Amino acid sequence: MAEIATQATPMMRQYLEMKSRYPDALLFFRLGDFYELFLDDARQAAETLQITLTSRSKGDDKIPMCGVPYHAARGYVARLLEAGFKVAICDQVEEPGKSALVKREVTRVVTPGMVLDDQVLDPREASFLGAVALAEGGGGGIALLDASTGALGCGEAGTDARLVDELRRAGVRELLLARGAARTPRGEALARAVGAPVSERDDADFERASEKLCRHLRVAGLDGFGVGDLGPGLAAAAAALTYLQDTQRAAPIHVDRLSRLPVEDVLVLDESTRQNLEIERTQLGGKRKGSLLGLLDRSATPLGGRRLAEWLRYPLRDVPAIEARLDAVGELFGSTLLRDDLAERLRPVGDLERLLSRLALRQGNARDLRALAVGLGALPPLADALEGAAAARLRAAGAALRGLEELAALLGAAVADEPPPTLKEGGMIRRGYDAELDRIATIAEDGKGYIARLEQEERARTGIGSLKVRYNRVFGYYIEVTKANLHLVPPDYQRRQTTVGGERFITPALKEFEEQVLTAEERRFALEEQLFERLREAVVSRAGALRNAASAVADADALLSLARVAAERGYARPVVDDSEVLEIEDGRHPVVEAMLPADSGGFVPNDLALGSSAADGAGQLLVITGPNMAGKSTVMRQAALIALLAQVGSFVPARRARVGLVDRIFTRVGASDDLARGRSTFMVEMTETAAILHNATRRSLVVLDEIGRGTSTFDGLSIAWAVAEHLHDETGCRTLFATHYHELTDLARERPRVKNLTVAVREVGDRVVFLRKLVQGGASRSYGIEVAKLAGLPAEVLARAREILRNLESLEVDDSGHAAISRSGRKRPAGAAPQLALFAGPATDQKLEEVARELRALDVDALRPLDALNLLAGWKAKLR
Structure with missing residues (x-):
């Protein structure tokens, strides 16, 4: 590059100088009506964007280049961000013709976590940058910054695993690490686990954090924000704020407060649980539609949609706070007129947070001012409706909407009804204002x-x-x-x-x-x-009041959304208390119920009772057996979702529900491998199970589906049995344990708080009817072949499978006494009678008699299933 610079034109020297300041970003260099890229930037952009790579010639040298139209740059930038690139926007900062070489400057750097463009951002999703200050020995400080709204929070986690959980829970788009930490094995492992693009910063950005934050927030200390004790957390927050200022080339005035992240005092949901319960995205395709959030989000504004997503990420563990939300949802639930009135008054408000942020960072235009004027004009009538409510949360939201009438009047009088998109077209100011x-x-x-x-x-x-x-x-x-x-x-x-x-x-x-x-x-x-600049300053000067109003609108809209869904789908108000029970009467899975076709006959509700102590009168560990496809997983997931919704402050899909506070929900559902890290399906299963056993507490809710199925039968059954015993004896948490190991139903004989449930089926001829109803007792069959028939396996394969199953169930052995799995897998000659004898051959008579004596002396009622398995293994060895 130095050689090119020596022989380059003045314009190329200007480009190379700008590029040297931003070596880790693709430089969009404004030339007339295009943004041009050169050299390696051009090669990477052309390949990613699938645009033509050309060259700029000078003598025998050809410099690779490509370009995108200035007016269409936003779309191209969005595609580069999705591919993990950063983009430095280098604009002309003076009119052409005033000097021999037009002056240019980088006006902002767009990164995956620093996006403000409303055409790129999803209006109903937060866009977080995650900054981490690693602590010695594990864990560290974490900061989450949404540049598009000005939200900045910090907290701390004791382990690297918890850091990953919190970063993934927030869905961070970019990870910020100190350069020294990022290049260590620990930093690299953290980045891989989070799965977001990493940006490295000087270690100095993480130093003198309190001083930097106090200076920016114009306060003497940070205790007023409740974060004064968070050393590593504040270091991460200071680094995030510095990064925002450096990339946007403007003072982040809209970041006017610092909050404490709810790391410990909320219901914790790890990444596996969020995926298994499909809270924000479906497992298949990662879509919002079909998820819990997709069902619940009936909000009228982007503010409400983002707030609802936040509530689902951070369910409460404080009963009074939950009750306050339930009171508000209950009042709206009870009045169709109030719901419709609020929805009508909310719609014009728009996205106050993101409008303010763009204006504060000097990236807004007159259309943002106009949208803000319309939104502010809608606040007084919305406040009137909310202040007349009985629920304290609704009244508080109404009060926070007052005090912006003067700013609304100013913007309404000053900004034209349909201003142009840029400041260079004229016509943004209303006639009569000046x-x-x-x-x-x-x-x-x-x-x-x-x-x-x-x-x-x-x-x-x-x-x-x-x-x-x-x-x-x-x-x-x-x-x-x-x-x-x-x-x-x-x-x-x-x-x-x-x-x-x-x-x-x-x-x-x-x-x-x-x-x-x-x-x-x-x-x-x-x-x-x-x-325009005067109006922008007038808006930014009221940033605090605007953010308060935006938060109040978000609260009201999220509460209204929960009430609308509850009213339309017939949900009930749950009882949430400090007990250790989970009682559900006629519970339904909210998403499955909503997606059932009209002619399906409707969702079959189920009852469930869980308690952590014998005094609760309910089982602490429910062993759920039943056929494949009968609905075991649905029943367990709906129980977890009902508990989660109750602690969000939502009504729940049930006739009645009582939820004792849950501190964590764990799920181990389904089979999947992790080939990228060399982990088999069984290893993934065991890793997730280990995390549950190490982290679950008495107040946790654990949902286990098919533990031990990824290995041999005896290994798997032994592991499943031991896990169940540990959860019952040591952890004492509320547990739903679905299994095809029917032997596990014997746990109910040995453990006082274990109960057996099964999902009922009915056999009609050669057909199986799934009743979807949970009943007392255990199942003796899995009906796997019947499910295979429903899946469309060929008739001859199904017939052969039934024959092999009969042979295996008869415990057929070969002439030497060995279990004849291979023999059962061979087709029997036509007309041959099935071999029913368990043992065969004169050489085994003495051993048979010995085994028979042991059998007669055995006290079956006192026998543990695991002991029975050991006895069987011993007898098998003898008969060899």
């Missing part, structure tokens, strides 16, 4: 009309009926009088030129007008820009 601007605009827009009026006025004043006001490029504007009327020319006319037919004159007024009209457009744009 007299000088009106005069200049009139001249700029109505020059011909002004000349016609001046001509009429001069004819009347001088009495010269043939007088004309004209213009040419040489003389500019002039008044033309014929020779016959020269005696009528007044004294203030100044002769400029004599023609064949008369004289040309100017007047001081005409000269002033000429100067005004020729510079009117330029002066108009400059004055409009000044007025």
Whole structure:
């Protein structure tokens, strides 16, 4: 690059200088109506964007280049961000022609976590940058910054695993690490686990954190924000704030507060649980539609949609706070008129947070001001409706909407109804707001009309009926009088030129007008820009009140959304308390119920009772057996979702529900491998199970589906049995344990708080009908072949499977006494009778008698299933 710089044109030297300042970003270099990229940037962009790679020639040297139209750059930038790139936007900061080389500067750097463009951002999703300050020995500080809204929070986690959980829970788009930490094995492992693009920063960005934050927030200390004790957390927050300022090239005035992240005092959901329960995205395709959030989000504003997603990520563990939300949802639930009225008043509010952020970072335009004016104008009637409510949360939201009436009036009076998208087009300021601007605009827009009026006025004043006001490029504007009327020319006319037919004159007024009209457009744009800047400053000066109002709108809208879904789908208010029970009467899975076709007959509800102690009268660990496809997983997931919804402060899909506070929900569902990290399906299963056993507490809710199925039968059954015993004896948490190991139902004989449930089926001829109903007891069959039939396996394969199953169930062995799995897998000759004997051959008679004696002496009622398995293994060895 140094060699290119030596031989380059002044423009290329300017490009290379800018690129040297931002080596880790693709540089969009403004040239006329295009953003151009050169050298390696051009090669990478052309490949990613699938655009033509050309070259800029100089002698024998060819410099690779590609470009995108200036007006369409946003879409291309969005695609590069999705691919993990950063983009530095280098704009022209002076008008072309004023100097030999147009002055250019990088006006902002767009990164995956630093996006403000409303055409790129999802309006209903937060866009978090995650900054981490690693602590020695594990864990560290974490900060989450949403540049598009100004939200900045920090907290701490004791382990690296918890750091990953919190970063993934927030869905961070970009990870910020100190350069020294990022290049260690620990930092690299953290980045891989989070799965977001990493940006490295100087270690100095993480130092003197309290001082930097106090200076930015203009406070003497941080204790007022409740974060004064978070050393590593504050370091991460300071680094995030510095990164925002550096990339956006503006002071982040809209970041006017610092909150404590709810890391410990909320219901914790790890990444596996969020995926298994499909809380924000479906497992298949990662779509919002089909998830719990997709069902619940009936919000009228983007603010409400983002707040609802936040509540689902951070369910509460404080009963009074939960009750306050339930009171508000209950009041809205009970009044269709109030729900409809609030929805109507919320719709015009728009996205106050993101409008403020763009204006604060000098990336907004007059259309943002206009949208803000409309949104602020909608607040007083919304406040009237909320302040008349009985629920404290609704009244508090209404009160926070007051005090912005003056700003709303100012913007309403100043900004045109349909302003242009840029500041260089004119017409952003409403007529009548500024007299000088009106005069200049009139001249700029109505020059011909002004000349016609001046001509009429001069004819009347001088009495010269043939007088004309004209213009040419040489003389500019002039008044033309014929020779016959020269005696009528007044004294203030100044002769400029004599023609064949008369004289040309100017007047001081005409000269002033000429100067005004020729510079009117330029002066108009400059004055409009000044007025825009004053309005922008007026908005930013009220940033605190605007963010308070936006938060109040978000609360009201999220509560309304929960109430609308509850009313439409027949949900009930849950009882949430400090007990250790989970009682559900006629519970339903909210998403499955909503997606059932109209002719399906409806969702079959189920009851469930869980308790952590014998005094609760419910099982602490429910062993759920039943056929494949009968609905075991649905029943367990719906129980977890009902508990989660209750602690969000939502009504729940049940006739009645009582939820004792849950501190964590764990799920181990389904089979999947992790080939990228060399982990088999069984290893993934065991890793997730280990995390549950190490982290679950007595207040946790654990949902286990098919533990131990990824290995041999005896291994898997032994592991499943031991896990169940540990959860019952040691952890004591509420547990739903679905399994095809029917032997696990024997746990109920040995453990007082284990109960057996099964999902009922009915056999009608050779057909199985799934009743979807949970009943007491255990299942003896899995009906796997029947499910295979439903899946469309060929008839001959199904018939052969049934034959092999009969042979295996008869425990058929070969002539030497070995279990004949291979024999059962061979087709029996036509007409041959099935072999039913368990043991065969004279050599086994003595051993058979020995086994028989042991069997007769066995106390079956006192026998543990695991002991029975060991006995069977011993007998098998003897018979060999």
